[in-house]
Amino acid sequence: MKQAWFFLILLFFALIYTTQPVDAASQATVQTDSLNVREEPTREAPVLHTVKAQQSFPVVEEKFGWVKIQLTNGSTGWVAGYLVSTNQSAQTDAPSNQGSIATTGTAAVVTATQLRVRSTPSTEGDILGALFAGEKITVLGEQNGWSQVNYKGHNAYVSSNFLQENGAQPAAIGTAPVTTQPVVDTVATQSYVTSSVEGARVRSAPTTNSSIMLQLNTGDRLPFLRAEGDWFAVETPQKQVGYIANWISRTDSSSESPANVPAPPANRSGGIQGKTIVIDAGHGGRDPGAIGKGSTYEKTVALRTSLMLADRLSSLGANVVLTRSNDTYLTLRERVQISEANAADAFLSLHYDGSDNSLATGVGSFYFDSRGKALAATILPSLSSHTTMTNRGIKEANYHVLRENAQPAVLVELGFMTTPTDEQKIVTASYQANAVAGIVDGLAAYFGE
Numbered sequence: 001m002k003q004a005w006f007f008l009i010l011l012f013f014a015l016i017y018t019t020q021p022v023d024a025a026s027q028a029t030v031q032t033d034s035l036n037v038r039e040e041p042t043r044e045a046p047v048l049h050t051v052k053a054q055q056s057f058p059v060v061e062e063k064f065g066w067v068k069i070q071l072t073n074g075s076t077g078w079v080a081g082y083l084v085s086t087n088q089s090a091q092t093d094a095p096s097n098q099g100s101i102a103t104t105g106t107a108a109v110v111t112a113t114q115l116r117v118r119s120t121p122s123t124e125g126d127i128l129g130a131l132f133a134g135e136k137i138t139v140l141g142e143q144n145g146w147s148q149v150n151y152k153g154h155n156a157y158v159s160s161n162f163l164q165e166n167g168a169q170p171a172a173i174g175t176a177p178v179t180t181q182p183v184v185d186t187v188a189t190q191s192y193v194t195s196s197v198e199g200a201r202v203r204s205a206p207t208t209n210s211s212i213m214l215q216l217n218t219g220d221r222l223p224f225l226r227a228e229g230d231w232f233a234v235e236t237p238q239k240q241v242g243y244i245a246n247w248i249s250r251t252d253s254s255s256e257s258p259a260n261v262p263a264p265p266a267n268r269s270g271g272i273q274g275k276t277i278v279i280d281a282g283h284g285g286r287d288p289g290a291i292g293k294g295s296t297y298e299k300t301v302a303l304r305t306s307l308m309l310a311d312r313l314s315s316l317g318a319n320v321v322l323t324r325s326n327d328t329y330l331t332l333r334e335r336v337q338i339s340e341a342n343a344a345d346a347f348l349s350l351h352y353d354g355s356d357n358s359l360a361t362g363v364g365s366f367y368f369d370s371r372g373k374a375l376a377a378t379i380l381p382s383l384s385s386h387t388t389m390t391n392r393g394i395k396e397a398n399y400h401v402l403r404e405n406a407q408p409a410v411l412v413e414l415g416f417m418t419t420p421t422d423e424q425k426i427v428t429a430s431y432q433a434n435a436v437a438g439i440v441d442g443l444a445a446y447f448g449e
Contacts, residue, residue: 285329290354362390
């Protein structure tokens with residue numbers, strides 16, 4: 001009898017753990033009217049089911065900006081992460097097994113020309129970005145020769161060997177105040193920032209909305225002062241502080257030599273000049289899009305490419321409208337409204353793809369109607385040629401930004417974030433400059449040059 005009770009108890013606990021594959025506290029709630037549930041975490045995967053607004057489902061897994069949910073019938077599928085809200089608590093970026101780190105709050109300045117920022121206090125940690133000579137930071141703690149810092153809102157680590165204590169209270173990374181005072185060198189050896197494109201704009205503040213102080217030709221360089229987020233602070237010929245985006249420039253320490261950075265296409269403004277082109281940087285804000293093996297966010301690279309493309313098209317006389325110029329979340333409907341409100345001659349939604357297939361590679365383009373098809377057919381061959389990436393072809397797709405758009409519209413995939421070889425190319429300024437050159441040439445062909 002005792003044995004029978006024992007087996008009944010075992011069976012009871014087995015049923016509990018097998019019928020609840022996910023934590024009941026982790027739920028995804030649909031935030032759009034109708035949401036496709038797909039077989040795999042990619043927009044090209046077959047649709048298994050459609051769920052409605054405010055329906056909630058257990059979360060099984062999250063990756064590449066997608067959420068795997070369990071439906072009421074017990075089956076599972078993937079939904080776009082930015083179209084659901086989850087009640088799962090945020091995860092810390094620092095691993096739990098790294099031991100305690102004593103908080104110090106010490107102000108420090110970077111002494112290396114370029115200092116890698118890693119996800120863990122080890123050279124095995126993922127590279128999240130870089131700090132540059134003269135940049136001021138606050139050290140939150142120290143452990144085994146590594147300093148813990150706050151990098152773009154996340155816990156991160158840098159080697160303590162390349163930090164020097166600084167008595168002045170530093171600004172948060174990426175938020176240093178704008179100044180027009182004469183420049184004071186912060187490092188003994190002068191480094192320079194070199195323009196990677198024609199017409200690169202030096203602005204009065206580290207934002208694309210700030211005033212333009214001067215424009216640079218390809219190869220022009222200015223003294224480097226510090227890095228502020230995605231911008232380099234430089235000294236202008238008038239001895240003032242200016243800012244140039246790091247996606248259209250490089251420092252002396254960059255792994256890309258001038259020879260590796262492509263020259264922009266010839267000034268073929270005859271067809272592009274005067275056209276209204278809406279550039280839609282995919283994802284943004286709470287929607288990261290695909291996430292690469294090296295922790296690269298699709299939303300970040302898509303924005304860099306979009307801003308670089310905007311600068312290039314503006315220099316050719318186009319009227320450029322950006323759906324977003326910073327890390328902002330926009331609904332699909334808002335993106336379409338911007339296109340239609342500006343009567344766009346062309347709407348370009350720029351993305352980087354994600355896939356479970358680690359060998360997936362190449363560029364592609366999607367359209368919904370005949371006008372979009374013509375636009376996709378002229379852009380993609382040029383894009384593939386300039387980037388030397390596999391041409392995956394143009395495909396018809398029922399995406400909201402294409403289907404609901406009254407203007408000629410395409411969605412362009414510029415490579416796979418989730419394929420390590422693609423990701424290594426995608427994050428470089430040279431690749432993005434090549435992609436921009438390809439799109440510009442494609443637009444020139446579309447507008448009849």
